[in-house]
Amino acid sequence: MDRNQATGLILFAAVLLIYSFFFSSPEPVADEPSTTSTEVQDDSASKQTAASSTPQIPDSVKNLQNQQQFGEFSSLVDGKEAFLVLENELVKITFSSKGGEIKSAELKNYKTWAKEPLILMDEQSASIDYQLQTDKGPMSLNQFYFSGEKSTVTVDETPAQQLTFKAETASGSITRTYILPDDKYVIDQKITTNGLSSLSDKNITVHWNDNLKKQEADISESRRKTYVNFYTTEGDYDYLSASSDEDAEQPSEPIKWVAFKQRFFTAGIIAPNQFTNVNLEQTVPTDTMSVKNMAATLSFPLENGQASNSYYFGPNNYKILKKVTPDFEKNVDMGYFFVSWVNKYIIVNLFHYLEKVISNYGVIIILIVFIIKLFLFPLTYKSYIGMAKMRVIKPEIDELKEKYPDDPTKQQQEQMKLFSQLGVSPISGCLPMILQMPFLFAMFFFFPNSIELRQESFLWAHDLSTYDSILTLPFTIPFYGNHVSLFTLLMTVSQIVYTRFNNQLTAAQGPMKNLGYIMPVTFMFVLNSYPAALSFYYFVSNMVTFGQQALIKRFVDDNKIRAKIEQNKKKNVNKKKSKFQQRLEDAMKAAEANKKKK
Structure with a gap:
């Protein structure tokens, strides 16, 4: 019962009490003149006479009025x-x-x-x-x-x-x-x-x-x-x-x-x-x-x-x-232009194809995750290798930080030079992840608007098109709601575990290390009232990604990566700066000069 219903019942009860108190008490018969059946009949007869005396509009007049109107x-x-x-x-x-x-x-x-x-x-x-x-x-x-x-x-x-x-x-x-x-x-x-x-x-x-x-x-x-x-x-x-x-x-x-x-x-x-x-x-x-x-x-x-x-x-x-x-x-709503193409041309067709052969929509979501992850595996592998290279050359980067602790511009210039010599790109681990973002955001629009998931159950979720509440709170938490979604909690925990694994993989430090823990908690608040299918997809996606990286780690040898970097270092010892690198250094120097002037 919500607040409006409770208020209505209270007001209704109050009206009944007031009515019964003031109007329902019997009056003494001796003080009130009796009403005879004759009077009642006369009153009824007078009403019938009044009703019958109401003038009826003749059909001819009514037709004339209709004709005029x-x-x-x-x-x-x-x-x-x-x-x-x-x-x-x-x-x-x-x-x-x-x-x-x-x-x-x-x-x-x-x-x-x-x-x-x-x-x-x-x-x-x-x-x-x-x-x-x-x-x-x-x-x-x-x-x-x-x-x-x-x-x-x-x-x-x-x-x-x-x-x-x-x-x-x-x-x-x-x-x-x-x-x-x-x-x-x-x-x-x-x-x-x-x-x-x-x-x-x-x-x-x-x-x-x-x-x-x-x-x-x-x-x-x-x-x-x-x-x-x-x-x-x-x-x-x-x-x-x-x-x-x-x-x-x-x-x-x-x-x-x-x-x-x-x-x-x-x-x-x-x-x-x-x-x-x-x-x-x-x-x-x-x-x-x-x-x-x-x-x-x-x-x-x-x-x-x-x-x-x-x-x-x-x-x-x-x-x-x-x-x-x-x-x-x-x-x-398939989303903004940079993600809508994923839904229109890939996800919708894939979803409807799986729908023809599989009746369980939770299983369909799991299969979609595996198919997309398999399709994007080359990017995942490249991203892992890029992060592994950055992890391997971390000692050289730390040396530059110790060598130029008070000169960030010089430190960045030397880092760019080091990357060029070693044949390492600092964005090689990030770029493949960015290319996967349209698929990640596409689901944010697909599942909340997918009528196929309406009233379809999976595990404890009675309806994948709405949140899977396992506990109703006696109060409302701002930005979270008054219920607890289990799939959202699982997604949050899996993302935190994955972030910890990823930080160890990349040897992340500073603000970036903590940012990975803040984002899952933020999404826990955002997605708590979103469809269970969306949180379940992200949970399964996190687990598959974690499994992929654990598998890749078993087959990627850091020593071989180090040997490859050393070869690049010898080969690029006299390598000239590229035009892009030269422009970037010039821009950094100009920015540092302006900073000193101010």
Whole structure:
């Protein structure tokens, strides 16, 4: 029970106590005149008489009022609402004959965190309103009653269900046709008007409001990953601020699609050409009944009495979204440009391939680690050799530090000269590690946004897409939270062990030696509330890296490395400075001269 619930119960109990104390005490019968059944009957009869005396509007007057308000559409405002359904194995879309409009969308292969049917939107949480511009002003199609008819059609050789809504007036008609293919999350819509003389503007305006329903247990993480995305006809992708409690935008360029993107699911509207006059809004509610409240207003042309668009109601699966419309897959955050290519072209394909042959996602993560580590092994080996060389020549470096203790510039110049003579590069151990960084950071985006891991268990983690809490704390630690994630602890311990091994390997000293211990602790705080899959990946990666370096150490002889360095020293004894080395020394001298002047 949270604080708001407890407060509500206390207030509710207080109201009941006050009510019972002041109003529930019996009054003395002698002091109060009795009420006879006759009086009660008379009172009831008077109410019925009053109700029956209320003047009823004649049908002729009502029809005249409708005619004045709705013009040629007046015959469409009376009717009886009925609900019709289009569904395939993936989605179930419910429509209302009042407006011929979508009322709810259910994803049939997914459940909420509470194991209930996953309703992406419904009549209580969302509304979609199409408006026609007429000589009587804007007319909402939701005010009109349509007749509906279902049929089966074929679209691009794929069986599909078709639902046709038609509203006929004395002068013309409005038809809304929806088509849902058997194997897609996309539903196409076509609007046709025929013979309507009162249309004053050849545009249709759509108002879509959606209080996004809570689908995941962690409301904070859900809100952090939920925002309005949009894509312009010029090929620019953008979104409303994910961190702001309230945001709005009116894009100056026409829009190709707008998406109400949640962490794992998206509801979007797509234009065949473009939407104009777009206005987008989002707010974060103060309660936890919805994740975010979103609204989109947009227009699209009604040309020759016809207009069309599409909807997407489905999961944030990268491969599925990629087939919907250009750049719709951007609703899955693959990271910044320098790491996104790893996810798009390597990790996604590797993950889906393993998914076809292995059902356990924890095992899939382990295999991904081994495959990536095997692929990057040449870099790991080169990095180890580079660090081993630096370890071997450490006595020479220490001599230079003792020789020039008060002259850092001279010390660095002599070190550069020493490196050149020995054929050793000080960055040879770091560069291979830097080249591996895109893979390390790519996982930081892949696992938190991978719907495939949603509600998948492994070992003690009941859901790899959220944190694996083994202990709930009675208090909240700043930047850490009120729970303990075991995979995060294992990752931290493994990183500390690896850092200790690496420091012995490289003979690290000074601040760099301690920095290796600070980083794991920092990440323990950062990743405690991140998905268990991410911490588990880093833990396995640390263990494999530790094993690789221990294995390499068994086959790499420091004496042979020393002998190779001595050969380089003899060969490079008269070696001239390279242009890069000369420029670097000149720059160091200039910096030292400026320092002395100051």
